Amino acid sequence: MKKILILGAGPAGLSCGMELSSNGYSGVILEKNSKIGGLAKTIKFEENYYTFRTDIGPHRFFSKNKYIHSYISNILDDKWIDVKRSTMQYIDGKYFDYPINPLQAFKNIGLIKTIKFCIDYLKSVIIYIIFKKKIETFEEYIFSKFGKSLAKFNITNYTEKVWGMSCKELHPDWAKERIKGLSFFSVIKNMLFGINQTKSLVQYFKYPENGTGEIYETIGEKICTTDFKIFENTYPIKIIHNNNKIKKIEFKIKNLVKNIEPEHIISSIPITEFISLMNPKPPIKILNASKNLKWRSQVYLFITLNKKRVTKNQWIYFPNINIPFGRISEMKNFSKKMSPKNKTSILIEYFTWENDKIWKMNKEEIFELSLPFFEKMNFFKRSDVRKYYHFKKKFVYPVYELNYKKNLKIIEKYLNSFSNLIYIGRPGKFKYTNQDQSIEMGINAAKKIINLTL
Ligand SMILES: Cc1cc2nc3c(=O)[nH]c(=O)nc-3n(C[C@H](O)[C@H](O)[C@H](O)COP(=O)(O)OP(=O)(O)OC[C@H]3O[C@@H](n4cnc5c(N)ncnc54)[C@H](O)[C@@H]3O)c2cc1C
Structure with missing residues (x-):
């Protein structure tokens, strides 16, 4: 029986596990996906001896918090590069640099x-x-x-x-x-003066050579050398509680149902999902507040190309509503290791609700919908395309609707009453965090447990 249970192996859950394990704690991390890293993972595609890599929407690393910056630098053994940002917006048929x-x-x-x-x-x-x-x-x-x-x-x-x-x-x-x-x-x-105190105008950022997921794969490897263990394809099915304490978690692993009685539980899974798994069910007021929190999803198309390069940019944004996608990225312009020599790739991001038109399209339909735009912009032709891959993600963006705060406060008040529960991260807190902020939450949660158990 392990003492500490972490739900979700994204940046928040992993950094919490790393901090606890390096302080001698034992525990388990349950991850629903087949690969750790959450939204910040990097996916690898092998095509006849050629390796292409992509983030799920490329991730620049930038933090004003020096501790977090050097924390990641140490983890990567300084194997990350400085990238000069090159971003454009395509508005009404014209390109605009960003910053302007x-x-x-x-x-x-x-x-x-x-x-x-x-x-x-x-x-x-x-x-x-x-x-x-x-x-x-x-x-x-x-x-x-x-x-x-x-x-x-x-x-x-x-x-x-x-x-x-x-x-x-x-x-x-x-x-x-x-x-x-x-x-x-x-x-x-x-x-006019190059004076810049704004995160979104930053000119340089850090990027691990093999994609942002390298950070989390390295953390995962470090954790697995300790008394902490990570289980992929594993997820909770029942969160049993009594007297404001989480007593037991039933979880599914390889079609088996097992359970664990943790002393402390740190959850970085979507807050709404956590609520839906609680047994006994939370009061109706909490269930209704949870139902009213919305998540925006994303669909991605990753196209590998027999072309040296498409643009000089890392990102190009497409605000016009007549264009079906919102953003494209050329991974090679983040790190040359993301594509083979003389080849390149484009990641296309579509913003969608679960079950709307774009969500339901198959990969051929999305490709055919998008290709004409790229041909018109002279980016690439059908004959340049090697292969294309299609993937989808739920719970990507917590939607800050006008009344989200009221609903969130109701849920927070309820969850805060559980003495052995800490909830963290972007989905766990329903907070639009970047990697550095989720990592910080993970480290702080671990420190809280260390202080509590000292
Ligand atoms: C398109 C895009 C671009 C981005 N660009 C940047 C950027 O440039 N720079 C930056 O710093 N940040 C960026 N981000 C944000 C960054 O991805 C997040 O801040 C970070 O991944 C949040 O980490 P997290 O651990 O809080 O949550 P997540 O990454 O969402 O991790 C949660 C984990 O919990 C798992 N999980 C979910 N449900 C369950 C369950 N029931 N049981 C077990 N496990 C479960 C998930 O599979 C996941 O692994 C971007 C995000 C997106 C979507």
């Missing part, structure tokens, strides 16, 4: 539109700064920072594609967490 290149933007937009952007920004200063209009939606937040016309030009379209709903229905928390510090003013400062 003033001359190019001016040439593409024209004088009249530029003046309109400036006037609208000044209007937003009057409304939101001088008259202090209260910000209640994501749309209002973005209008206040950029002015209405610039926000509509390059932010609201893409946001609505990602979330599948109007910016009026999204909570401003999402902007506060994700594009904190970004505004018309900060973009101009960065453009």
Whole structure:
């Protein structure tokens, strides 16, 4: 019988396991998927002696937290590279660098539109700064920072594609967490003087040579040399509790049902799934709050190409709604080890609800839907395509709808009453984290247990 149980082997669960195991604790990590790493794993495709790799949506590593930065650096033994960011947006048939290149933007937009952007920004200063209009939606937040016309030009379209709903229905928390510090003013400062305090404008980032998953594969290997064990293709089916304590977890492993009575449980699986597995069932108020939290899913198409290179960019964003995908990435431009020499690959990301049109399409249908766009943009032709692969993910984005906080607080109050439960990570906390933030949560959860048991 092991003392500590961690649910989910993504960045949060693994970093928690690593911290506990290196402090002499024993325990198990249960992972539903066949491979560890969560949303930050890297997948390998072998094609006749050629190896192609892709992240599930490429992951740049950036953290202002020096401890987390050197923590990962030590894990990778410094085997990660500095990559100069190269990102573009394709809007109304024109390419725009990101962060903005003033001359190019001016040439593409024209004088009249530029003046309109400036006037609208000044209007937003009057409304939101001088008259202090209260910000209640994501749309209002973005209008206040950029002015209405610039926000509509390059932010609201893409946001609505990602979330599948109007910016009026999204909570401003999402902007506060994700594009904190970004505004018309900060973009101009960065453009003219290179002054940059905003995470989303960072010019260089770290990347492990063999994909972001290398971080988590290395952590997994380290954990497996200790008294901590990781079980893949394994997941909980019943979380039995009594008197505000998790007593027993029933789980499925290779078609067998087993159980464990952990002293401490750390969950990084979707919070809504955790609630649905609890036995006895939580009160109806909690079940309803959980039902009201929504998750956005993603579909991916990975195309391998008999072509040296498609673009010089790592990412290109496609905000226009008539284009079915939201973003493409060329993995070779992150690290040359991601594709064989003289070959390349493109990862295409589609944002979707589970069971909507894109979700239900098979790989041929998605390929045929998308290929004409790439041929039109002169990226590649049908004859350049070697193979294509199709995969899907649920629970990718916790949706910050206007009332998400109310529902989340109800669930948090209930879960916080369990004395031996800590819930962490992006799905576990229903929080839109990056890798570094999930790793930090994992380490902090481990430290809490270490302090409790000292
Ligand atoms: C397209 C995309 C691009 C991204 N780009 C970046 C980036 O550039 N930089 C960055 O820092 N971050 C990026 N992120 C965010 C990053 O992926 C997450 O912050 C990170 O993976 C969160 O780690 P986590 O452990 O909290 O959750 P997850 O990675 O979701 O891990 C949760 C784990 O729990 C497992 N699980 C789920 N249900 C069960 C169950 N019932 N039983 C057992 N196990 C279960 C899952 O299989 C998974 O392994 C990106 C994310 C996406 C989707």
